[in-house]
Every structure is written in C-alpha cells, then in structure tokens.
Amino acid sequence: MAMLSVFFSLLFILFFSYQPLIKLCVSGGKLVQDTQFQHVHSLDSLLPMPTCQSTTRPGIGRKYGAALIPSRGPCSPFPWGRDLSRGHSIGKSLAGTNPQKKPTRGGRGGSQVPIMRDGYQYLVQVRIGNPPHPLTLIMDTGSGITWTQCIPCPHDVLCQYYNQTNPFFKTTGSSTFSFKPNLHPYNIKYFDGSQSRGPMAQDTLIIGSPQAYHIPNFTFGCGQYSEGYFGTADGIFGLGAEGENAFLSQTSSTLGQTLCFCIPPTSSSIGHLFLGDDARTNCQTEGSSSTLLINDKKYIVNLYGITVGSQTINIANLDPSYPNQTLIDSGTAITRLPRLVYQKLRSAFREYMSKYPVIASSHDDDIMDTCYNLKDYTTVALPKIVLHFDRANVTLDPAGVVSLESKSRICLAFAENKFPDHEFNIMGSVQMRKLNVLFDVNARKVRFGRGSCG
The missing domain is CATH 2.40.70.10 (Acid Proteases)
Known part of the structure; x- marks a missing residue:
C-alpha cells in the first residue's frame, strides 16, 4: 500500500511539473500546442484566406485610427495585388531586391518589377487638398518625408514613367495648395536603391475615414521624379522620427509625437495605425x-x-x-x-x-x-x-x-x-x-x- 502511495505521489509530481512545458489552447478555432521552446500551429491558420477578413477592432478606419492594408492579397486596393495567386511565394516577389542590382521604375504588374521594394508593404489611405484627393501611400517608419507625385510636372518625360493606382495629385485643383519655395527640394534615397525628388509643398492632409486625423498646412514632397520598388502606390507616408518636415514634428503640438501600429499576420487581414492619444489608449503593451x-x-x-x-x-x-x-x-x-x-x-x-x-x-x-x-x-x-x-x-x-x-x-x-x-x-x-x-x-x-x- 505504501509503495502504491509513493507511485501515485510521483505520478502527481511528474504530471504537474510537466504542465508548464506543454499547454493546449484554441487559437482562431485551431488547436495549437504551445511548449516552452516551440509552438505547433495548423498550417491553414498561418495561410492567407481567399477573401479579405475585416479587422476585429470596432471603428478602425471609421471613427478613429487608420486601417493598415497589405499591398498584396485580397485586401489590397491594387487590382494586381488582389490578382496575385495565393500560392505565389514571397521569395519570387523578393527576386531583384539584391542591392547590387539597379531598381526599375514603378509600374503596373508584379511580373515586371519587384513588388513594393521587399514584397510586403503596408498601405495607409489618405486624402490631400481641397477638395480632398485620395491617395494610397506606403507606411514607412524608416524615412521622415511624405511624398506623392504631382502635376503639372515640369519634366513630363520623367514623370510619365511613374505609374500609380490613383491619378497624380493636381496642384492647381486644390484651393488650399501652395509650394514652399523657402524650403530646399527633397531628394530621398532608400536602402534598396529606390528614390524620389521634387519641391516641397503644403496642403491639408486627412488620415483615416471620415476624418480621424485632420492636419491643415501639412508640408510634403511634390514628386517630380521617382523610381524604384513602389509598385503602384501613390507615394510614401513617412513616419520617421524628428526633422523639420517629418510628420511627427509637424503634428507634435496635437499628436504628441506618439504613434502605434499593428501589422496583420497575413495578407488577408487588416492592421491599424493610431496617432497621439489614440495610440496610448488603443495599443496595449507589455513589460x-x-x-x-x-x-x-x-x-x-x-x-x-x-x-x-x-x-x-x-x-x-x-x-x-x-x-x-x-x-x-x-x-x-x-x-x-x-x-x-x-x-x-x-x-x-x-x-x-x-x-x-x-x-x-x-x-x-x-x-x-x-x-x-x-x-x-x-x-x-x-x-x-x-x-x-x-x-x-x-x-x-x-x-x-x-x-x-x-x-x-x-x-x-x-x-x-x-x-x-x-x-x-x-x-x-x-x-x-x-x-x-x-x-x-x-x-x-x-x-x-x-x-x-x-
């Protein structure tokens, strides 16, 4: 009897000492094994769905914050981005990002140019000017300048090479637009060899829908020559830190130089971007x-x-x-x-x-x-x-x-x-x-x- 008691005591100790190492939980309807050093996941749960799955956070892109949209897959606003097959590997989209190679000009069709520099970019939909002109920009925390291609363009031969989804921003069509001749033109080069240059300008910027963030007199770059891995995006939304013309510097008095984003796990889901107090309120952080x-x-x-x-x-x-x-x-x-x-x-x-x-x-x-x-x-x-x-x-x-x-x-x-x-x-x-x-x-x-x- 004593031996039996010892046996069950040892079994009890082994069982409960093992519990911290292996845990079974349900994630998105999929059974997931979670251990101390690895996790076992259903492959289907890691794959994008064939249709866009709307965000689970209420109000994203409607009352506060802005949607963060994958540049490819079923959520993409680009027709070619939605048409890419589910089985197309990221490795193929990365072909050509070798830094020794010269980038090609942005254009339609993923088969001719590498897709969005590294293949996975995340987009923010904004409006600029009065009346508001819609633009789809790549969110980039690695650079500070926000820019889009503008017309009229003094170098039409150069401007025509840049193909984007939305029409170019027409500077003469906005009643609140003005150039900033007191500022030096911007000339930005990215790590992958992509580049953009042109004069600085000013106009009203609206981020999110309908007007999550309304920024009058926003300074941005009016692109007159851009080439590289931008796909058919309308430009770059630069969220880099500091600098006179950086977004966070321009909005420091209203948004407090604070931002938070969540990048979605697959190309069939949508993330979010919060600025200012919204970032502190809606982004939970740990440790x-x-x-x-x-x-x-x-x-x-x-x-x-x-x-x-x-x-x-x-x-x-x-x-x-x-x-x-x-x-x-x-x-x-x-x-x-x-x-x-x-x-x-x-x-x-x-x-x-x-x-x-x-x-x-x-x-x-x-x-x-x-x-x-x-x-x-x-x-x-x-x-x-x-x-x-x-x-x-x-x-x-x-x-x-x-x-x-x-x-x-x-x-x-x-x-x-x-x-x-x-x-x-x-x-x-x-x-x-x-x-x-x-x-x-x-x-x-x-x-x-x-x-x-x-």
Missing part, C-alpha cells in the same frame, strides 16, 4: 520599454541577443564589432542580421525543423535561404524566437518567424545583412506581425505588446 535612439530621423533600438527555442545567441560574444543598433523599419519586410548572427540563428532554426523536407531557393538572389515543402503536413512545429532588446524581450508571433504563402514553400523570414555600407541591423515588418509597436518620441521609448489586428 518594460526599450530605450529609443534617434539617428538620422530613424527609430533605433539596441539588440543584444536572440533566443531560438532553447538556444540564446549573444551578439557581443560572436563578434564585439557587430552593431547592436537595430533600425525598426516598416518599409523593409525581412529582418537583416550580421553574417555570424544570422548563421547561428539559421542553424538553430534548422535543428528544430530537421524533420521537414528542405527545398532549394527558387531564384539565385532569393534572400531567404532556409525553406521547406510542407504540402503533406497539416501542422508545423516552429521554434519560439525572442528578440532581446535593451530592457525589452519580444516574443515573435509564429507569423513573424516564417514567410508562408503556400504549404509547398515556408521559409525562415530572416536574412543576412548584405546592404553595402550599412551600419545597422534591421527589424522588418514580417517580424512585427501581430505586435503592437508604440513609439513615444518625446520620452525616447518604444514599447511592444500582443496586437489585436488580424
């Missing part, structure tokens, strides 16, 4: 904040390590010369890391994924080099990945670990940083999926939390 460094109008945080499953990579231990400074850039899709850091992360990821069939890159200059064919599987066990920033540990959502647009191609969504003369790591938009990312520029803080988008 400590990380110190926000402002460098050349860019949001920078210090990244000290990465945990993949049970393995932690200490960046300084690999090479003290490697940068800790990491640019948070919604305009870049895939996170870029120093060579040895990426190789360590990739090696650890491959160990956890060793039971799955490996496939080769589909293109010579695919930046994602660790891919698998899971067409015969219904679930996938992904290692948990945690980014260790200064005073903030950020656990990525499974949608932020891999790129998955079909079961036959699932790739680790990280890459080696091969941009020439680039002194930062880059945290891209894929890794920000389903995270609330809140910037408080005045306090020099950035906070992360579980997002409710998608």
